[in-house]
Amino acid sequence: MFEHRYHMPQRTAKLIHEKILEKDNFLVVIHEHPDGDALGSANALGEMFTMLNKKYTLFCVTPTPDQFHFLPHTKHITSDETVWKQTYGAIIVCDSGDLRYAGIDELIKHQIDTYIINIDHHVSNERFGNLNLVIDTSSSTTEILYKYLVFNKMEINHTIATSLLTGLITDTGNFSNAGTSRHALAIASNLIRHGAKLNHIRKHILQDKNLPTFKLWGMVLNRLEYKKPFDFVYTYVTQKDLAACGLHEEDLEGIANLMNNLNEGNATLVLRERQDGTIKVSMRTMRDTVDVSKIAQSFGGGGHKKAAGFSIQGPIEKALENIWSTLEKTRK
């Protein structure tokens, strides 16, 4: 079977599984502002723990968008910090390169002698776990979870299959970005064989925009600028824009990936003003010569070679000035 041919740290996968079988009561943590990969991972693990008859809690510092509720366990993801007062058999952090992105760098300090399992595919992953199942050549964390489940001979029911396919589809930009390997495609095919509901993913994840959202996107696209010295294309959106359209930051989910369809510029930047006034910067590139994760890291962020992000002090104008001057310095 092709399953065993791709790269997979087998020892780590085995040790994680032994830990899961041995212990009870798990805390699964996914990164803030969770995407399809993070939520697909949480849902798959929730289903796996249900099948294993184990106690578990799913945690995320920010709420889950309603559109993901077709993945049944995502309805039970909590942001209630009191769950950190309990003791767990292990804490499993998914799809997060570091504990800050998971939003738990402070919360985790309350946990003494905690066993941390880190499952992720970000190049910038800091290996913060006692066990780190990190494969940065994987398209998504759910691709790693698929390999993990197959390796440990775990059942993949239709709920798990749909969760894993959700992560594969969202993190590969519908099988179009650099993460779209032959393994990713073969796994997707296998997941459909296991009963993954592609029509549910299409309905809830792909056809998820309404008219006001398209109008907001139009406004953001209309603002695109070209920054010649760096060959970058950028745009931005403020809280005022969102309020004017009656929309939220989540409604801009996907706009950074849309920039991948542009054939100009070395990289694209989308700046989004958050409620607290900080600016979230999402970077994308389709050029093999550009590594946006390195740029993001120089601003304290992280991500992948082709897709990365960071946070910076607002307002927008100040953030842009800061970005250009920092880039200017690193060029010298």
Ligand SMILES: [Mn+2]
């Ligand atoms: Mn991911």
